[in-house]
Amino acid sequence: MACRSKHSKADSEMKNLKILNSLAFRIVAPVILIVAITGLVLYYFNLRALSELTVEYIKNDISRMSRDIYSKCDAEFTEFIEGGLIEDKKNERIKKAYTINAIEGIIRTNNYIGILKDSRGEILMSANMPPEFPDAAETANPSAIVSLKHDGKGYYAIYSRFEPWQWDIVIIKEASEYAYAISKVRTAYALTIFILLFTIVLLVYIFSKNIRTPINSIIKSIKEHAVPEYKGVKEFEFLVDTIRQAEEEKGRHISELEKLTIHLEVRVKEEMEKRMQQEQILIQQSRLAAMGEMISAIAHQW
Numbered sequence: 001m002a003c004r005s006k007h008s009k010a011d012s013e014m015k016n017l018k019i020l021n022s023l024a025f026r027i028v029a030p031v032i033l034i035v036a037i038t039g040l041v042l043y044y045f046n047l048r049a050l051s052e053l054t055v056e057y058i059k060n061d062i063s064r065m066s067r068d069i070y071s072k073c074d075a076e077f078t079e080f081i082e083g084g085l086i087e088d089k090k091n092e093r094i095k096k097a098y099t100i101n102a103i104e105g106i107i108r109t110n111n112y113i114g115i116l117k118d119s120r121g122e123i124l125m126s127a128n129m130p131p132e133f134p135d136a137a138e139t140a141n142p143s144a145i146v147s148l149k150h151d152g153k154g155y156y157a158i159y160s161r162f163e164p165w166q167w168d169i170v171i172i173k174e175a176s177e178y179a180y181a182i183s184k185v186r187t188a189y190a191l192t193i194f195i196l197l198f199t200i201v202l203l204v205y206i207f208s209k210n211i212r213t214p215i216n217s218i219i220k221s222i223k224e225h226a227v228p229e230y231k232g233v234k235e236f237e238f239l240v241d242t243i244r245q246a247e248e249e250k251g252r253h254i255s256e257l258e259k260l261t262i263h264l265e266v267r268v269k270e271e272m273e274k275r276m277q278q279e280q281i282l283i284q285q286s287r288l289a290a291m292g293e294m295i296s297a298i299a300h301q302w
Contacts, residue, residue: 031207032200035196035199039192039193058156059145062145062157065106065112066158066160069103069106069107069114069169069171070160070162072102072103072106073167074164076098076102077095077164077165079095080092096124096165103116103125107171108128111128112127112171113130113172113173113174114129114169114171114172115170115172116169116170117167117168124167130150130151144158144159145158146158148172153175153176154175154176155175156175157172158170158171210233214230214232214233214236217230218230218236218240218243227243227244227247228243228244
């Protein structure tokens with residue numbers, strides 16, 4: 001049982017060694033490795049940069065809207081101060097109401113979501129706000145962009161505070177509004193993966209057509225003791241021509257050897273026939289000599 005296990009393990013190792021030493025593995029494996037390294041390089045130096053640029057674009061877009069709204073608040077407050085109405089509470093309320101209305105118009109026009117609260121947490125304005133939306137101002141730092149999830153949708157939010165009137169302003173943008181930019185990044189990722197996979201398939205096909213198939217054909221002909229035939233790659237043509245010349249040279253040697261063998265057989269046969277003739281002559285001579293001695297003996301007796 002132990003001996004059988006050792007044989008099985010040895011066979012498995014030999015099989016793995018054959019795979020590792022095969023031409024297909026020696027060529028395809030480096031190709032896949034090179035393509036994989038190329039993919040990683042593309043990801044870190046191009047696709048990753050593209051993804052970061054997309055995120056930066058989103059941040060800049062929502063930050064720009066936050067700055068525009070803050071600038072609007074600052075402009076209205078400056079106008080209110082320069083008008084010398086800082087002690088007039090009625091005019092201050094009117095100015096605040098006008099500013100809030102202007103902010104809401106900006107938010108709705110640009111298809112943003114916005115909420116404005118005073119120092120006591122009371123909502124002064126809410127534009128396009130989904131119901132039960134989480135309060136981004138509770139978790140965000142001023143000017144920091146945060147990602148939020150609500151009802152399965154993604155949002156980007158930025159919080160800012162207008163100190164003169166102690167307003168908390170939160171600007172929110174649904175992530176789907178940036179779907180085009182995000183889809184561009186995803187398309188770039190998918191296209192890159194497709195190109196890499198297509199490159200691998202194309203290289204494997206080229207390898208199979210130009211290298212593996214000719215080699216298998218040549219090896220099959222050699223195993224069948226036939227002269228291989230191939231036209232295509234110059235190096236393989238040279239190899240086939242060399243094998244053909246070797247086979248022709250071998251055929252000539254075999255033909256010469258057969259001729260020499262036949263010649264030797266004829267010579268041997270001729271020599272054997274001569275020897276047999278000589279032996280017959282010697283036998284005949286020996287018989288005649290014996291008969292002569294007998295006749296001589298008989299004659300002597302008479």
